[in-house]
Amino acid sequence: MDQEIAFLIKKEEQRQNDNIELIASENYPSRDVREACGSILMAKYAEGYPYKRYYGGCEYVDEVETLAIERAKALFHCNYANVQPHSGSQANYAAYHALIPNGSKIMALTLNDGGHLTHGSPVSFSSATYRFCFYSLGEDGRIDYEGLQRRLYEEEPDLLLAGYSAYPFSIDFKRMRSIVDKFNLDKNKHCFFMVDMAHIAGIVAAGLTQNPCDYADIVTSTTHKTLRGPRGGLILSNDLELGKKINSAVFPYTQGGPLEHIIAGKAICFLEDSKPEFKDYMARVLENTKACNDELSRLGCRVSGTENHLFLLDVLSSYGLNGKEAETKLGEIGVTVNKNMIHDDTLPPSKCSGIRIGFAAATSRGASLEDAKGVARLIDACLKGKESKEELINRRKAIVSSWADVLSL
Numbered sequence: 001m002d003q004e005i006a007f008l009i010k011k012e013e014q015r016q017n018d019n020i021e022l023i024a025s026e027n028y029p030s031r032d033v034r035e036a037c038g039s040i041l042m043a044k045y046a047e048g049y050p051y052k053r054y055y056g057g058c059e060y061v062d063e064v065e066t067l068a069i070e071r072a073k074a075l076f077h078c079n080y081a082n083v084q085p086h087s088g089s090q091a092n093y094a095a096y097h098a099l100i101p102n103g104s105k106i107m108a109l110t111l112n113d114g115g116h117l118t119h120g121s122p123v124s125f126s127s128a129t130y131r132f133c134f135y136s137l138g139e140d141g142r143i144d145y146e147g148l149q150r151r152l153y154e155e156e157p158d159l160l161l162a163g164y165s166a167y168p169f170s171i172d173f174k175r176m177r178s179i180v181d182k183f184n185l186d187k188n189k190h191c192f193f194m195v196d197m198a199h200i201a202g203i204v205a206a207g208l209t210q211n212p213c214d215y216a217d218i219v220t221s222t223t224h225k226t227l228r229g230p231r232g233g234l235i236l237s238n239d240l241e242l243g244k245k246i247n248s249a250v251f252p253y254t255q256g257g258p259l260e261h262i263i264a265g266k267a268i269c270f271l272e273d274s275k276p277e278f279k280d281y282m283a284r285v286l287e288n289t290k291a292c293n294d295e296l297s298r299l300g301c302r303v304s305g306t307e308n309h310l311f312l313l314d315v316l317s318s319y320g321l322n323g324k325e326a327e328t329k330l331g332e333i334g335v336t337v338n339k340n341m342i343h344d345d346t347l348p349p350s351k352c353s354g355i356r357i358g359f360a361a362a363t364s365r366g367a368s369l370e371d372a373k374g375v376a377r378l379i380d381a382c383l384k385g386k387e388s389k390e391e392l393i394n395r396r397k398a399i400v401s402s403w404a405d406v407l408s409l
Ligand SMILES: *Cc1c(COP(=O)(O)O)cnc(C)c1O
Pocket: 025, 086, 087, 088, 089, 090, 092, 115, 116, 118, 163, 164, 165, 196, 197, 198, 199, 222, 232, 233
């Protein structure tokens, strides 16, 4: 009936099929996930939690949500899950509220070093509701754990926050836990430790990095990034008493009725992610990301290096372009990236010196190691500006031609 929206959906589908998607926070969910999210479950009101609802007729959505919860707990080896947050930001909003009163102090990573808006940005609820202080990365662009410990004793926060949006290395959650434990003991405090694993949840699910659920009081996540599920949020814990507080912090404190159709999509995603195929996929994501990083390095670029699904390319020192210009140039040939601050950035956030490159989405479509190196050479050729736009577009088409259609996954 609505030709205008139908046309735009078709165009967006075509854009996704034609382009090389390197935005590190994006991915393509399976057809099963998409069907659940478009299902008639969306017609159901279900305020409350399974078997404790404020509405009648919830017998089937109760089972759907229970399955999602049980699968999330099994996937992340923890004993509490809340699958209702509408997004990662909502999950963080609720998690902070469950842990600490308004006005408490949170210590997070400096935003320019790869934090998230909800980690104390002046334009987010977070900085209006809590007091923020920050730790920073070391000169090598990695978390400086000794510096972090020093900052903890200086600032004496009520909550330490880890987990980032543009950090290319593994995180030692175990070490952070022991730093917090020592601080609490020395100072007779009760500082909580929270991990926002929005970006790396898929790597955690695949068992390819430390599981923050083993160390943090609360773990929050998105379900649409490396997890390859529907757009949404997730909160995990091993503390059942805290779980009760999280439940009331999600509903009724921050949200109304849950999106049971999306929760069905999350349940399917958690099942998919528990299969050996997902572990293989995630291992290929890490290999492809490293291959692209290493090829750019071989070509003489300044790259961050990587231990996960993303890395940062310093386009200012490599090509004399700012991040915004590089993003536009690559966009013109159908390679989608986002500008990003790099560790020692000298430009404002509206420009940035770098771009962020991730391989979760491209690998879902079947990008091989050779493709990852080819993408590096294409990026390099494009940003050097020596080939014509037409030649570059043909090179992009040649790479994408063997990849799966985004609706077939
Ligand atoms: C993406 C992200 C979020 C928020 O996700 P939304 O679903 O967009 O609200 C939160 N924290 C981190 C670290 C993220 O990268």
